Amino acid sequence: MALINCPDCDKEVSTVAYDCPSCGGKLREPERTLFGKLCSLVLGLLSLGLLIELFGGVGVLSHYVFDIPPGTDEDLVIGMWVVVVLIAGLFSFFTRPKKR
Numbered sequence: 001m002a003l004i005n006c007p008d009c010d011k012e013v014s015t016v017a018y019d020c021p022s023c024g025g026k027l028r029e030p031e032r033t034l035f036g037k038l039c040s041l042v043l044g045l046l047s048l049g050l051l052i053e054l055f056g057g058v059g060v061l062s063h064y065v066f067d068i069p070p071g072t073d074e075d076l077v078i079g080m081w082v083v084v085v086l087i088a089g090l091f092s093f094f095t096r097p098k099k100r
């Protein structure tokens with residue numbers, strides 16, 4: 001295990017540490033995993049899709065994205081977007097960067 005010197009207190013700390021064990025100074029930020037990054041990307045795209053549906057007219061996207069036939073009940077379409085965004089939000093939440 002490699003050691004570096006803490007920029008705050010100059011004590012030796014492990015390169016895998018997120019915080020200095022001596023002074024508590026922040027050494028590096030935890031990063032999202034690739035899957036986590038993918039989840040937040042999907043969440044961003046779906047949230048954008050929901051906004052486009054809300055402001056651009058219900059059905060403009062869902063017809064292509066979810067293969068919903070035109071004329072489907074608008075509340076149903078928006079409800080489905082919300083559910084999908086919520087599910088993506090949960091994935092994004094549980095894959096958020098955390099210290100191990």
Ligand SMILES: [Zn+2]
Pocket residue numbers: 006007008009010011020021022023024025
């Ligand atoms: Zn330190």
